[in-house]
Amino acid sequence: MLKKLFISKVRLRILETYMSDIKSAFHVRGLVRDLDEEINAVRRELLNLQSAGILKSVKDGNKIVYTIDKDCPIIWELRGMFFKESSIGKLLYSSLSPVEGIKVAIVTDAFLKGKYQDKEDVDMLFIGNMKIRELSSVVNSLEKELGRVIKFVAMTVDDYDFGKKKKDPILMNALIKDKIMIIGKDSDLL
Secondary structure, eight states: OHHHHOSOHHHHHHHHHHHHSTTOEEEHHHHHHHHTOOHHHHHHHHHHHHHTTSEEEEEETTEEEEEEOTTOTTHHHHHHHHHHHSHHHHHHHHHHTTSTTEEEEEEEHHHHHTSOSSTTOOSEEEEESOOHHHHHHHHHHHHHHHTSOOOEEEEOHHHHHHHHHTTOHHHHHHHHSOEEEEESOGGGGO
């Protein structure tokens, strides 16, 4: 899908590189080596992404280093799009979408970074009226396929509303930190 949205193959590859690690920093020649693309094409697309406000640059000695501009208002939407198009994103969607009753499925910051920073961190949050046994079975299959343990929380819509009112620490942690919605939309969280 993204290949049809983005005209430039080089721009798409550069965006994929930055969206896979939001804290990454590259100079032109480093990207040329990593992507095996022509230097002029890489330079042109970096400048295009900078003029669009997606990347910013700083001079580091004799190199210009490009990083994500965290002030860009569409960064998280872009990151979500690229994550959903990645092999892991497609696997999660194809595995979870058949589970009846999931209204919202969120991949949290802990899952994206592959590490837990707080005891309240979970990898995924599910909201809806799903059967826990079916959901657990799917998550177990995902764990085997991804080769990692997945900490998750599943709650009904009523439990979610109650948890929001009571400021449940695990729920608040999942909602406040960076996240990507695999199933559902932002308005489902209101």
